Amino acid sequence: MDEIQVAELDLDGPDGAVLHFGPAPGGGPPVRDGGDVYALVRLRGRPAATVVCRVPPGEDPARVVAATARATLAHDLTYDLTYDREPAPVIPAELPRTSIVVATRERADQLARALDSLLAQDHPDFELVVVDNAPATSATYDLVANKYGERVRYVREPVPGLAVAHNRGIATADGAVIAFTDDDVIADPHWLTALTMSFATDPGLGCATGLILPARLRTTAQILLESHGGFAKGFTTRQYDPAHPPAGEPLFPFTAGSFGSGANMAFRATVLREIGGFDPATGTGTPARGGDDLYAFVSVLTAGHRLRYTPDALVWHHHRESWRDLTNQAYGYGAGLTAYLTAVLVRRPALLPALLRKLPAGLAHARSITAHREAGGGAVPGAHGAQDHPWPRHLSRLERRGMLAGPLGYAKARRRVRGLPLPWNERSERNERNER
Incomplete structure (x- = not known):
């Protein structure tokens, strides 16, 4: 290809x-x-x-x-080449102080590319925090110390897992809004402004997500992933309000994958701490394999806060290049989906009746996603798109196997992190002891 x-x-x-x-x-x-x-x-x-x-x-x-x-x-009736379908948003006079958290592990070369783009943001007031997750070498520390100095805050989190690393970032951050992205992205210069401006005008907003597009389409694995969905959620701004569930979405809010992805998300800091941050038994680096972002999205909505998706907030993502990476990703998607649903059941039992009512339809929806991939239709149509290169059936089978394994993976991960305190609570307890 x-x-x-x-x-x-x-x-x-x-x-x-x-x-x-x-x-x-x-x-x-x-x-x-x-x-x-x-x-x-x-x-x-x-x-x-x-x-x-x-x-x-x-x-x-x-x-x-x-x-x-x-x-x-x-041919798109939502567009007019003279006028946009949506008016350009007005940037508030004061944007909230924002902390950007990037969790990483042993990928200093990719991290440098991401940090360069993040430091070039047009947002007037932000800090950049790198969380080095269970490092095996000093490569990340050396990069931050030698190349970026005081422009980037470095913190080490010894417990492996993306959610654990993000929770450490929450404890370190001083912004009123906390944004998260990955070490394998290039952020558009307007990304942070577009992602955070709604927090200044909507006090009920708890979370915002944005557009993720491929930075490269060099390999078969990258092209297949983007051809059959990728990470993009479209070019229409959408707002999700638990007080007014969207019409035609009976599974709301449990179809969290439609809200956005962890490589491009921001939260009001008080809301994120109020919901307990990310479940440390979910996410990359744990047996659950994923689901940390989905759990956070649903937690924000079920706590009564709004979530907003805006395509103006753009990052370019470097998809994994090898076939092995793609197979691992397919399995991890399935595992992360059911792991996050298990986390909701375990940590928010009041949602159990609603979740059980919607669970059969939700699992059918998840299976339909893999069927849609196999049938064709995705983000890269045409000569090298879904029509010529259908989603391999064995990847769909891997995804379904992951869905079956997700609850067990979550249980294993939960045993590993049992008793792990939330790091911001840990910090508060230290401060109280010091004051005494």
Whole structure:
């Protein structure tokens, strides 16, 4: 499967359609003459759509991609090439002080790329916290100390697990809003502003999520993942309010995967601490394999707070490259889904009646996702998309096996972290002892 070049197209820039290859900041030249291009289309600077097209050798890529983009948007009745379907949001005069937490383990090269993009944010008031999770070497500490100094706060968390690392970040953070992303992303310069501005205007907002697009589509594994769903949740702003459940979503709020993903999320700090943070028995690095973000989303909503998805908050994610990574990911998705549902049952038993009523439909919905992948249809249509490269059935079987294993994985992980205090409570207890 040939590489698909990733690009950005500003369809109505000051000099007409402008195409550059690679996610900003930086970008780069096309890697070859012609070939397939996956492009983010922007209207007046805002993410509007993605398109895939083949650029013939010798043709101007900007002209070909722009023509494809205009044809695509012209057939989308929610768009108008003169006016956006949504007015541009007004940035509040004062944005909340925000802490960005990045959990990492032994990936210093990728982490440096992510930190460079995060330090380039246009948000006026933020700090950057790196949580080094169960490190085997000093590589992450050396990177932060030698390259970034006081611009990045470093904290070590010896207990393995993504949720545990995020909880350590919550304890360290001093922001009114705490944003989380991964060490394998490149953040758009406007990401943090777009992700956090609604916290300034909506006191009932507990969580915000944003758009995740692929930074590279070089390997078969990367193209398959993006072709059959990826991490993107669309280009329409959505707000989820537990007081007004969305029509046509009878499983709400337990279809947490539709709300966003852990590589691009932010929480009001008081709300996040109020719900107990992330369940340490979930997430990458535990037998549960995932589900930490899903558990947090549902906890925020069931506590009565709103959740908002905005595509203006964009990060570019470096999907795992190897086939082995993809198989592990498929199994982990299934395990994380049922692990998070188990966590909800165990930690929030008052939700048991509602969850049991919706559980059969929820499991059917999860199975339908894998069936949809097998049938085709995803984020990268066309020459190298779902139609030509259907989702392998054995990956769907792995995902279903993961769903069966998730509850047991959660139980194993819960035994391992039993008695582990919430780190911000631990800090408060130390402060009280010092005061005495």
